[in-house]
Amino acid sequence: MPISKAIIKKIKSLHQAKFRRVENAFFVEGKKSVEEALQSGWKVLYAFTTESNLSSDNMELITELEMAQISSLSTPSNFLAVMEIPQMSLEENSNKVLYLDGVRDPGNLGTILRTADWLGWKNVVLSNDCVELWNPKVIQSTMGSIFKVNVISDEAGTWLTEAQSKGSKIYGADLNGTSIKQELPQFPLVMILGSESHGIREAAKEFVQQYITIPSSGNAESLNVAIAGSIIMYQWS
Amino acid sequence: MPISKAIIKKIKSLHQAKFRRVENAFFVEGKKSVEEALQSGWKVLYAFTTESNLSSDNMELITELEMAQISSLSTPSNFLAVMEIPQMSLEENSNKVLYLDGVRDPGNLGTILRTADWLGWKNVVLSNDCVELWNPKVIQSTMGSIFKVNVISDEAGTWLTEAQSKGSKIYGADLNGTSIKQELPQFPLVMILGSESHGIREAAKEFVQQYITIPSSGNAESLNVAIAGSIIMYQWS
Incomplete structure (x- = not known):
């Protein structure tokens, strides 16, 4: 029919x-x-x-x-x-949460969620100016992992305040941080990843207790945000 | 004017x-x-x-x-x-080489080269059916790293034979390999990465002495090739 x-x-x-x-x-x-x-x-x-x-x-x-x-x-x-579209929530007492701050590229967001699923980072928070989760290009790039991770949007911009008050250690990825190979993670933790062009914004920076970085032995000036996020999740999973 | x-x-x-x-x-x-x-x-x-x-x-x-x-x-x-377009060649006696087998997506190739530059994997070989290196989307995704890595094309398909005869240990990325967290690399090495849809092809598989994989604690079935390559280069750099 x-x-x-x-x-x-x-x-x-x-x-x-x-x-x-x-x-x-x-x-x-x-x-x-x-x-x-x-x-x-x-x-x-x-x-x-x-x-x-x-x-x-x-x-x-x-x-x-x-x-x-x-x-x-x-x-x-x-x-x-x-x-x-379901009502999603994070797992209670999850020991690690990825917080994406202003990630605008749909392919990058989808790829991050796919990798998060692979590496067991099942809880992800999106700042309210990230690309919309249900964008077809985001969904496409997750390759089905959208159905296996918990993603919420920090509409009110208060999620980091709550995470901090609950005792999570809050990390931020930044070129000037400590090498992630040297830093041992303290759980429960929140890992904040900014966009490639702007990094972590001031509003989120306030919460960061420890900056970490991926050591470079080359000359590149930066990494793609999905690559940086994946390496960090890998090292700390 | x-x-x-x-x-x-x-x-x-x-x-x-x-x-x-x-x-x-x-x-x-x-x-x-x-x-x-x-x-x-x-x-x-x-x-x-x-x-x-x-x-x-x-x-x-x-x-x-x-x-x-x-x-x-x-x-x-x-x-x-x-x-x-310059005549590029690999560094003599480089202790690690990335070999890309049938990577067709320009964004993935460019991102891999950008990450390779960051992580110090300066020598890359492309199988003859990879996307063309000078494709504008490849160049764009390298974000300038194209000028800082050495990339050659394995036109004749004989590069792996030569690498093997010179004593390099040849690794391949595969879902069924040993965990890269457990495997200590033996240098000089060649790391073969296949495409997401086809994996490493038979012609290249012949040369693989050891398969390695990225351990998963989730349910995703695979990783994006640029993500997988980046995590492997990170772990072994």
Whole structure:
């Protein structure tokens, strides 16, 4: 049965952040991500495939033309699912939390979440000016890890105050910090990572008790934020 | 003096790989990358800026309209330099070499080179089906590190044979390898990194003496190739 025009229109609207907020929904594309979505326990609103042998009660068969209409990709995949945005919260008493301060690049955010999942950093907080979590490029870059990490947004900008009052040690990544190879982490901890262009902003810097850095033996002036974050999470996991 | 139509045409042609080969030239964009280019000692064919206060004997002033015509970026920067492609070679007796096997994504290759520069892995070999080194997106992602690392292409596919005969220990990154936290590197070494979708191909696998992996405490199925490479270079640098 062909997908209705109303549904096509609704899913296309989810390409834009404001409609994701209104509809409280986001979408994932690609076989692996859609598989993860269906197994996640999150609420599935729609799931589509163009592969007739893979369609099922869970995944409706649509044409490639229909897929091209709803996809955000220039080369659409054969799978797309629309999911309800869940209410996420951090694990209670998690001993390490990654705090991302002003990370605007969707690919970087997605890659950080994917790596956080791999390395067991399951709790991530986004400052209120990070790229929106449900941005299709963020979701794409997590490669399904979006369903396996806990991410909250620090809308009010008070999360660091709370973490500090609860006794977490607050670290910040900075070119002028102590080498992470020499510094032993004290748990529970919060690791703040700033954007590549601006570093950690003043508002978040106030909370940092210890700056750490990745020692360099070369001449590069900086590292990509996803790379720096991954090396730090690796060293301290 | 306005830039001639012939030069605009020539620089635009360098957006394509075949003309980069014919002209033996590539271009860099962005302030930091162009600064690095001018300081690199490599041969500068043209250097342009749209900022009148920064133009000099080394950098010709052009209009924003002219810049938009020669730029590969949807939002052009204020700086562009055209460079001669140099003859690069690896350092003699380098004790560690990164070998990239079939890495097709330009952003990943550029990011790996930038991180390699930071971590002191100055010698990199590309299999002959990697993305072309002089691709504008590769150059852009290196953030100027292209001028500080030695990169050669294994056109003939014989580089690993030579490295092996010279006594290098050859490692490969693989999900089923030994944990890199437990394995002590034996120098001189070659570290082979495959693409995310295909891993290390059979032709390169033949040479691998020891597989290593990044231990995971999460559920993610894989890591981005630039992330995996960076963590491995970090651990063994």
